Amino acid sequence: MSLPHASGHSSAASASASSPTSAARAFRPPAPVPPEAPRRTVSFVLAAARNPLEIWSRRAFREPVSRADWLGVPTFTINDPALIRHCLVDNARNYAMQPLRQRLLRPILRDGLLTAEGELWRRTRRAMAPVFTPKNILGFAPVMRARTEGFAERLMARDGETVDLSFQMTLLTYDILQATLFSDDIAGEPQAFARSMERTIAQMGRVDPLDILNAPAFLPRLGRLAARGAQEHLRQVIRATAEKRRALLAADPERAPNDFLTLLLKTDGLSEAEIEDNIVTFIGAGHETTARALGWTLYLLSQAPEERAAVEAEVDALLPELPDPATWLDRLPRTRAALEEAMRFYPPAPSLNRTAIAADSFGSTDIPAGSTVLFLPWILHRHETLWEAPDEFRPARFLPENRGRIDRFQYLPFGAGPRVCIGASFALQEGVIALAGLVRRLRFHHAGTRAPYPVQRITIQPRGGLPMRIERRPN
Numbered sequence: 001m002s003l004p005h006a007s008g009h010s011s012a013a014s015a016s017a018s019s020p021t022s023a024a025r026a027f028r029p030p031a032p033v034p035p036e037a038p039r040r041t042v043s044f045v046l047a048a049a050r051n052p053l054e055i056w057s058r059r060a061f062r063e064p065v066s067r068a069d070w071l072g073v074p075t076f077t078i079n080d081p082a083l084i085r086h087c088l089v090d091n092a093r094n095y096a097m098q099p100l101r102q103r104l105l106r107p108i109l110r111d112g113l114l115t116a117e118g119e120l121w122r123r124t125r126r127a128m129a130p131v132f133t134p135k136n137i138l139g140f141a142p143v144m145r146a147r148t149e150g151f152a153e154r155l156m157a158r159d160g161e162t163v164d165l166s167f168q169m170t171l172l173t174y175d176i177l178q179a180t181l182f183s184d185d186i187a188g189e190p191q192a193f194a195r196s197m198e199r200t201i202a203q204m205g206r207v208d209p210l211d212i213l214n215a216p217a218f219l220p221r222l223g224r225l226a227a228r229g230a231q232e233h234l235r236q237v238i239r240a241t242a243e244k245r246r247a248l249l250a251a252d253p254e255r256a257p258n259d260f261l262t263l264l265l266k267t268d269g270l271s272e273a274e275i276e277d278n279i280v281t282f283i284g285a286g287h288e289t290t291a292r293a294l295g296w297t298l299y300l301l302s303q304a305p306e307e308r309a310a311v312e313a314e315v316d317a318l319l320p321e322l323p324d325p326a327t328w329l330d331r332l333p334r335t336r337a338a339l340e341e342a343m344r345f346y347p348p349a350p351s352l353n354r355t356a357i358a359a360d361s362f363g364s365t366d367i368p369a370g371s372t373v374l375f376l377p378w379i380l381h382r383h384e385t386l387w388e389a390p391d392e393f394r395p396a397r398f399l400p401e402n403r404g405r406i407d408r409f410q411y412l413p414f415g416a417g418p419r420v421c422i423g424a425s426f427a428l429q430e431g432v433i434a435l436a437g438l439v440r441r442l443r444f445h446h447a448g449t450r451a452p453y454p455v456q457r458i459t460i461q462p463r464g465g466l467p468m469r470i471e472r473r474p475n
């Protein structure tokens with residue numbers, strides 16, 4: 001059996017340059033060292049179980065397209081921006097969500113947007129458009145800022161302590177998400193709700209061996225059964241919260257907060273069950289991802305003092321003049337560039353997986369019907385033919401003056417095409433507001449004995465957490 005990177009072909013995508021600020025001594029973020037040659041079957045399976053980031057050989061980071069067969073299914077890994085555009089945009093209808101991903105997520109998210117397909121997906125995406133308008137997203141900025149400031153104050157009181165910053169960022173983004181979803185108005189005990197949510201999300205990242213082996217759905221997955229109680233509790237609370245809000249909207253609409261719940265209840269074309277599924281989906285897709293992006297950004301800045309100084313100088317100079325946090329995403333380019341460079345290295349969603357419905361062809365690449373097609377930001381974002389100094393932390397490549405050199409389809413933290421992340425502008429705004437609010441008050445120093453090691457679960461996480469010492473900044 002041939003394994004990934006058995007053959008490279010297709011036209012090479014164009015190289016693009018970027019201009020660093022301090023190229024001479026740029027920091028190289030930690031990553032698994034790829035083996036020179038593609039892995040053989042046993043080594044491949046072991047690496048996949050341990051940490052899928054370790055699967056890829058050095059060739060993967062050089063080839064525009066590679067093909068391998070896995071259990072008889074042709075499997076393509078695509079790093080050619082033109083071909084990515086073809087599959088994700090121009091011929092997107094030919095590429096369905098991959099069955100394994102559906103098997104893992106659908107029992108939890110049901111008919112939510114992330115796992116919906118076909119007509120259900122089209123109807124839901126259309127119904128969601130009024131929820132994610134720029135006006136609504138900008139309207140969330142003050143809550144994002146207030147929650148970050150409260151959180152920063154609590155950490156300031158812990159000056160000198162070492163915390164797991166990865167976990168701390170999960171607490172912060174969870175707080176922001178539940179505030180923007182429900183405005184703190186949960187019909188249940190908040191701690192118990194948070195625990196059920198944590199167990200549900202942990203379940204989302206767990207691949208059962210029966211799933212990999214394509215076993216029929218009626219065979220019970222034991223891990224999933226164990227988390228069923230938590231999921232049921234999560235849904236009960238969401239149902240009761242929605243009921244309470246419906247009553248308020250009927251009795252006194254002026255008093256209903258303009259949060260995600262109200263916006264969803266006002267949509268046309270979604271049933272009560274579908275609204276519930278989409279709330280579970282927002283919880284599943286919407287805060288662990290942003291938490292990982294924030295944690296990695298703060299770690300990378302801790303290792304690159306010049307870059308950290310540039311972000312600190314920007315927020316120190318500008319925040320006092322920018323009372324409205326809705327302007328921060330556009331007005332803090334260095335802060336945003338650090339976040340975007342961190343998502344280049346550690347894309348919170350490291351793989352987008354599709355199945356070709358019918359045979360397709362583009363340039364010299366022929367994709368048979370039924371093939372698995374992988375778009376892997378982990379590889380694409382470090383690809384040697386696409387990035388200058390791909391292993392170096394150079395946030396300047398994302399500054400507005402350099403941004404034009406990055407092809408739309410070589411940087412995919414939020415995906416692309418009709419199924420692009422619907423929460424992308426929410427997440428970017430939240431990321432910049434949270435980062436600015438934290439950097440203004442705090443500095444973090446890595447306190448581990450070795451560099452954090454990235455592992456792929458559903459997001460890319462630092463193995464064992466991110467021990468960081470808190471320093472309260474003097475201002």
Ligand code: HEM
Binds near residue numbers: 293348352415421423
């Ligand atoms: C840094 C944070 C985030 C990252 C990196 C991220 C990444 C992604 C990616 C890559 C996809 C496309 C998956 C694919 O094509 O297979 C996606 C889809 C999605 N995301 Fe996000 N996401 C983030 C935050 C959010 C937030 C905050 C929400 C909701 C509030 C959200 C909700 C969704 C939904 C519902 C979809 C499915 C869209 C569809 O299929 O039409 N995400 N996300």
